[in-house]
Amino acid sequence: MADSPPTLAALSAQLAEQASALAASMASIPLTPPDYLDLVRRSQDVDSMAEQLLKLCVQQSRDAGHTWQEIGDLLGVTRQAAFQRFGKPIDPRTGQPMDKTVHMTDAAERAIKIVTDVLEGRMDEARQSFNAQVLEAFTDEVRGSGLATVTGLVGAFEGFGQGEPFVRRIGDHTVVDIPLRYEAGDMKARVAFDADEKVAGLFIVPPETP
Known part of the structure:
Protein backbone atom coordinates (compact mmCIF):
# COMPACT_ATOMS: atom_id res chain seq x y z
CA MET A 1 0.00 0.00 0.00
CA ALA A 2 1.35 3.44 -0.95
CA ASP A 3 2.17 5.87 1.84
CA SER A 4 -0.52 8.48 2.40
CA PRO A 5 0.50 12.11 1.74
CA PRO A 6 1.66 14.10 4.79
CA THR A 7 -0.91 16.20 6.58
CA LEU A 8 -0.60 19.91 7.30
CA ALA A 9 -0.15 19.18 11.00
CA ALA A 10 2.54 16.57 10.36
CA LEU A 11 4.52 18.84 8.03
CA SER A 12 4.22 21.74 10.48
CA ALA A 13 5.56 19.57 13.29
CA GLN A 14 8.49 18.39 11.15
CA LEU A 15 9.32 21.98 10.16
CA ALA A 16 9.21 23.11 13.79
CA GLU A 17 11.53 20.26 14.76
CA GLN A 18 14.02 21.08 12.01
CA ALA A 19 13.91 24.80 12.80
CA SER A 20 14.52 24.09 16.50
CA ALA A 21 17.50 21.88 15.63
CA LEU A 22 18.91 24.64 13.43
CA ALA A 23 18.48 27.22 16.18
CA ALA A 24 20.18 24.94 18.68
CA SER A 25 23.15 24.38 16.38
CA MET A 26 23.63 28.16 16.12
CA ALA A 27 23.76 28.64 19.88
CA SER A 28 27.53 28.14 20.07
CA ILE A 29 28.56 30.49 17.21
CA PRO A 30 31.39 31.12 16.37
CA LEU A 31 31.91 27.58 15.16
CA THR A 32 34.78 25.76 13.55
CA PRO A 33 34.72 25.82 9.70
CA PRO A 34 33.27 22.30 9.11
CA ASP A 35 30.36 23.09 11.44
CA TYR A 36 29.32 26.00 9.24
CA LEU A 37 28.74 23.55 6.41
CA ASP A 38 26.43 21.62 8.70
CA LEU A 39 24.48 24.84 9.21
CA VAL A 40 24.11 25.15 5.44
CA ARG A 41 22.76 21.59 5.28
CA ARG A 42 20.34 22.15 8.14
CA SER A 43 19.18 25.46 6.63
CA GLN A 44 18.57 23.75 3.30
CA ASP A 45 16.49 21.08 5.06
CA VAL A 46 14.38 23.78 6.71
CA ASP A 47 13.94 25.60 3.40
CA SER A 48 12.88 22.39 1.63
CA MET A 49 10.39 21.53 4.36
CA ALA A 50 8.98 25.08 4.34
CA GLU A 51 8.46 24.82 0.58
CA GLN A 52 6.56 21.54 1.02
CA LEU A 53 4.42 23.13 3.71
CA LEU A 54 3.69 26.17 1.54
CA LYS A 55 2.64 23.95 -1.38
CA LEU A 56 0.28 22.00 0.87
CA CYS A 57 -1.19 25.21 2.30
CA VAL A 58 -1.81 26.55 -1.21
CA GLN A 59 -3.39 23.25 -2.26
CA GLN A 60 -5.72 23.24 0.73
CA SER A 61 -6.57 26.91 0.13
CA ARG A 62 -7.57 26.04 -3.42
CA ASP A 63 -9.59 23.05 -2.19
CA ALA A 64 -11.38 25.44 0.19
CA GLY A 65 -12.41 27.63 -2.76
CA HIS A 66 -9.84 30.44 -2.69
CA THR A 67 -8.83 31.87 -6.07
CA TRP A 68 -5.38 32.09 -7.63
CA GLN A 69 -5.81 35.88 -7.46
CA GLU A 70 -6.18 35.74 -3.66
CA ILE A 71 -3.18 33.44 -3.31
CA GLY A 72 -1.08 35.55 -5.68
CA ASP A 73 -1.96 38.74 -3.81
CA LEU A 74 -0.92 37.12 -0.52
CA LEU A 75 2.41 35.96 -1.99
CA GLY A 76 3.08 39.24 -3.79
CA VAL A 77 2.92 37.74 -7.30
CA THR A 78 0.40 37.62 -10.12
CA ARG A 79 -2.26 34.93 -10.19
CA GLN A 80 -0.55 33.42 -13.22
CA ALA A 81 2.79 33.25 -11.43
CA ALA A 82 1.10 31.60 -8.43
CA PHE A 83 -0.56 29.07 -10.72
CA GLN A 84 2.69 28.30 -12.54
CA ARG A 85 4.43 27.65 -9.23
CA PHE A 86 1.74 25.70 -7.42
CA GLY A 87 -0.94 24.70 -9.91
CA LYS A 88 -1.60 21.21 -11.22
CA PRO A 89 -2.64 21.75 -14.84
CA ILE A 90 -4.27 18.93 -16.79
CA ASP A 91 -2.93 18.23 -20.27
CA PRO A 92 -5.89 18.68 -22.65
CA ARG A 93 -4.32 16.15 -25.03
CA THR A 94 -4.25 13.31 -22.53
CA GLY A 95 -6.46 14.30 -19.61
CA GLN A 96 -3.53 13.59 -17.29
CA PRO A 97 -1.66 15.95 -14.93
CA MET A 98 1.11 17.73 -16.79
CA ASP A 99 4.71 16.93 -15.88
CA LYS A 100 6.22 20.03 -14.22
CA THR A 101 9.57 18.37 -13.53
CA VAL A 102 12.54 20.20 -15.06
CA HIS A 103 14.59 17.47 -16.74
CA MET A 104 17.07 19.87 -18.39
CA THR A 105 19.60 20.17 -15.57
CA ASP A 106 21.85 22.73 -17.31
Whole structure:
Protein backbone atom coordinates (compact mmCIF):
# COMPACT_ATOMS: atom_id res chain seq x y z
CA MET A 1 0.00 0.00 0.00
CA ALA A 2 1.35 3.44 -0.95
CA ASP A 3 2.17 5.87 1.84
CA SER A 4 -0.52 8.48 2.40
CA PRO A 5 0.50 12.11 1.74
CA PRO A 6 1.66 14.10 4.79
CA THR A 7 -0.91 16.20 6.58
CA LEU A 8 -0.60 19.91 7.30
CA ALA A 9 -0.15 19.18 11.00
CA ALA A 10 2.54 16.57 10.36
CA LEU A 11 4.52 18.84 8.03
CA SER A 12 4.22 21.74 10.48
CA ALA A 13 5.56 19.57 13.29
CA GLN A 14 8.49 18.39 11.15
CA LEU A 15 9.32 21.98 10.16
CA ALA A 16 9.21 23.11 13.79
CA GLU A 17 11.53 20.26 14.76
CA GLN A 18 14.02 21.08 12.01
CA ALA A 19 13.91 24.80 12.80
CA SER A 20 14.52 24.09 16.50
CA ALA A 21 17.50 21.88 15.63
CA LEU A 22 18.91 24.64 13.43
CA ALA A 23 18.48 27.22 16.18
CA ALA A 24 20.18 24.94 18.68
CA SER A 25 23.15 24.38 16.38
CA MET A 26 23.63 28.16 16.12
CA ALA A 27 23.76 28.64 19.88
CA SER A 28 27.53 28.14 20.07
CA ILE A 29 28.56 30.49 17.21
CA PRO A 30 31.39 31.12 16.37
CA LEU A 31 31.91 27.58 15.16
CA THR A 32 34.78 25.76 13.55
CA PRO A 33 34.72 25.82 9.70
CA PRO A 34 33.27 22.30 9.11
CA ASP A 35 30.36 23.09 11.44
CA TYR A 36 29.32 26.00 9.24
CA LEU A 37 28.74 23.55 6.41
CA ASP A 38 26.43 21.62 8.70
CA LEU A 39 24.48 24.84 9.21
CA VAL A 40 24.11 25.15 5.44
CA ARG A 41 22.76 21.59 5.28
CA ARG A 42 20.34 22.15 8.14
CA SER A 43 19.18 25.46 6.63
CA GLN A 44 18.57 23.75 3.30
CA ASP A 45 16.49 21.08 5.06
CA VAL A 46 14.38 23.78 6.71
CA ASP A 47 13.94 25.60 3.40
CA SER A 48 12.88 22.39 1.63
CA MET A 49 10.39 21.53 4.36
CA ALA A 50 8.98 25.08 4.34
CA GLU A 51 8.46 24.82 0.58
CA GLN A 52 6.56 21.54 1.02
CA LEU A 53 4.42 23.13 3.71
CA LEU A 54 3.69 26.17 1.54
CA LYS A 55 2.64 23.95 -1.38
CA LEU A 56 0.28 22.00 0.87
CA CYS A 57 -1.19 25.21 2.30
CA VAL A 58 -1.81 26.55 -1.21
CA GLN A 59 -3.39 23.25 -2.26
CA GLN A 60 -5.72 23.24 0.73
CA SER A 61 -6.57 26.91 0.13
CA ARG A 62 -7.57 26.04 -3.42
CA ASP A 63 -9.59 23.05 -2.19
CA ALA A 64 -11.38 25.44 0.19
CA GLY A 65 -12.41 27.63 -2.76
CA HIS A 66 -9.84 30.44 -2.69
CA THR A 67 -8.83 31.87 -6.07
CA TRP A 68 -5.38 32.09 -7.63
CA GLN A 69 -5.81 35.88 -7.46
CA GLU A 70 -6.18 35.74 -3.66
CA ILE A 71 -3.18 33.44 -3.31
CA GLY A 72 -1.08 35.55 -5.68
CA ASP A 73 -1.96 38.74 -3.81
CA LEU A 74 -0.92 37.12 -0.52
CA LEU A 75 2.41 35.96 -1.99
CA GLY A 76 3.08 39.24 -3.79
CA VAL A 77 2.92 37.74 -7.30
CA THR A 78 0.40 37.62 -10.12
CA ARG A 79 -2.26 34.93 -10.19
CA GLN A 80 -0.55 33.42 -13.22
CA ALA A 81 2.79 33.25 -11.43
CA ALA A 82 1.10 31.60 -8.43
CA PHE A 83 -0.56 29.07 -10.72
CA GLN A 84 2.69 28.30 -12.54
CA ARG A 85 4.43 27.65 -9.23
CA PHE A 86 1.74 25.70 -7.42
CA GLY A 87 -0.94 24.70 -9.91
CA LYS A 88 -1.60 21.21 -11.22
CA PRO A 89 -2.64 21.75 -14.84
CA ILE A 90 -4.27 18.93 -16.79
CA ASP A 91 -2.93 18.23 -20.27
CA PRO A 92 -5.89 18.68 -22.65
CA ARG A 93 -4.32 16.15 -25.03
CA THR A 94 -4.25 13.31 -22.53
CA GLY A 95 -6.46 14.30 -19.61
CA GLN A 96 -3.53 13.59 -17.29
CA PRO A 97 -1.66 15.95 -14.93
CA MET A 98 1.11 17.73 -16.79
CA ASP A 99 4.71 16.93 -15.88
CA LYS A 100 6.22 20.03 -14.22
CA THR A 101 9.57 18.37 -13.53
CA VAL A 102 12.54 20.20 -15.06
CA HIS A 103 14.59 17.47 -16.74
CA MET A 104 17.07 19.87 -18.39
CA THR A 105 19.60 20.17 -15.57
CA ASP A 106 21.85 22.73 -17.31
CA ALA A 107 19.03 25.00 -18.52
CA ALA A 108 20.12 28.04 -16.48
CA GLU A 109 23.76 27.85 -17.54
CA ARG A 110 22.88 27.37 -21.20
CA ALA A 111 20.35 30.21 -21.13
CA ILE A 112 22.88 32.63 -19.62
CA LYS A 113 25.43 31.71 -22.31
CA ILE A 114 22.89 32.18 -25.12
CA VAL A 115 21.67 35.54 -23.77
CA THR A 116 25.26 36.73 -23.36
CA ASP A 117 26.09 35.73 -26.94
CA VAL A 118 23.02 37.54 -28.29
CA LEU A 119 23.64 40.72 -26.28
CA GLU A 120 27.31 40.79 -27.27
CA GLY A 121 26.66 40.04 -30.94
CA ARG A 122 28.08 36.50 -31.15
CA MET A 123 25.15 35.32 -33.21
CA ASP A 124 26.99 32.47 -34.92
CA GLU A 125 27.48 30.88 -31.50
CA ALA A 126 23.96 31.67 -30.30
CA ARG A 127 22.33 30.22 -33.41
CA GLN A 128 23.87 26.83 -32.77
CA SER A 129 21.29 26.44 -29.98
CA PHE A 130 18.24 27.66 -31.97
CA ASN A 131 15.59 25.33 -33.33
CA ALA A 132 14.61 25.61 -37.00
CA GLN A 133 11.81 28.13 -36.46
CA VAL A 134 13.87 30.50 -34.32
CA LEU A 135 16.86 30.09 -36.61
CA GLU A 136 14.74 31.32 -39.52
CA ALA A 137 12.99 34.11 -37.65
CA PHE A 138 15.78 35.53 -35.48
CA THR A 139 17.68 37.48 -38.12
CA ASP A 140 20.29 40.16 -37.45
CA GLU A 141 17.63 42.76 -38.31
CA VAL A 142 15.22 41.30 -35.75
CA ARG A 143 17.96 41.24 -33.11
CA GLY A 144 18.92 44.86 -33.81
CA SER A 145 15.33 46.08 -33.77
CA GLY A 146 14.58 44.25 -30.52
CA LEU A 147 17.64 45.56 -28.72
CA ALA A 148 16.93 49.10 -29.97
CA THR A 149 13.40 48.89 -28.53
CA VAL A 150 14.73 47.81 -25.15
CA THR A 151 17.36 50.56 -25.19
CA GLY A 152 14.65 53.11 -25.93
CA LEU A 153 12.77 51.94 -22.85
CA VAL A 154 15.49 51.49 -20.21
CA GLY A 155 18.79 52.67 -21.68
CA ALA A 156 22.06 50.81 -22.08
CA PHE A 157 22.63 47.28 -20.81
CA GLU A 158 24.81 47.25 -17.69
CA GLY A 159 24.93 43.58 -16.69
CA PHE A 160 23.02 40.73 -15.15
CA GLY A 161 20.74 41.65 -12.27
CA GLN A 162 20.53 40.31 -8.74
CA GLY A 163 18.98 36.94 -8.09
CA GLU A 164 19.33 33.51 -9.59
CA PRO A 165 17.78 32.47 -12.92
CA PHE A 166 14.25 31.14 -12.47
CA VAL A 167 13.80 27.76 -14.20
CA ARG A 168 10.48 25.95 -14.59
CA ARG A 169 8.62 23.59 -16.87
CA ILE A 170 5.66 25.07 -18.77
CA GLY A 171 3.87 22.57 -20.99
CA ASP A 172 6.45 20.95 -23.25
CA HIS A 173 9.02 23.72 -22.69
CA THR A 174 11.70 24.47 -20.11
CA VAL A 175 11.62 28.22 -19.48
CA VAL A 176 14.40 30.28 -17.89
CA ASP A 177 14.06 33.89 -16.71
CA ILE A 178 17.32 35.79 -16.15
CA PRO A 179 17.41 39.19 -14.37
CA LEU A 180 19.02 41.96 -16.44
CA ARG A 181 20.15 45.42 -15.30
CA TYR A 182 19.90 48.50 -17.54
CA GLU A 183 20.82 52.09 -16.81
CA ALA A 184 17.22 53.22 -16.26
CA GLY A 185 15.50 50.06 -15.07
CA ASP A 186 15.44 46.31 -14.79
CA MET A 187 14.34 43.76 -17.38
CA LYS A 188 14.60 40.01 -17.70
CA ALA A 189 15.63 37.71 -20.51
CA ARG A 190 13.34 34.74 -21.12
CA VAL A 191 14.66 31.68 -22.93
CA ALA A 192 12.36 28.77 -23.77
CA PHE A 193 13.82 25.39 -24.68
CA ASP A 194 11.78 22.80 -26.56
CA ALA A 195 11.69 19.05 -25.93
CA ASP A 196 14.89 18.67 -27.97
CA GLU A 197 16.61 21.26 -25.72
CA LYS A 198 16.80 23.77 -28.57
CA VAL A 199 15.84 27.42 -28.15
CA ALA A 200 12.19 27.83 -29.12
CA GLY A 201 11.88 31.44 -27.97
CA LEU A 202 14.06 34.29 -26.72
CA PHE A 203 12.69 37.57 -25.36
CA ILE A 204 13.59 40.56 -23.20
CA VAL A 205 10.56 41.54 -21.13
CA PRO A 206 9.70 43.67 -18.07
CA PRO A 207 10.53 41.93 -14.76
CA GLU A 208 6.86 41.74 -13.72
CA THR A 209 5.92 39.71 -16.80
CA PRO A 210 4.49 36.36 -15.56
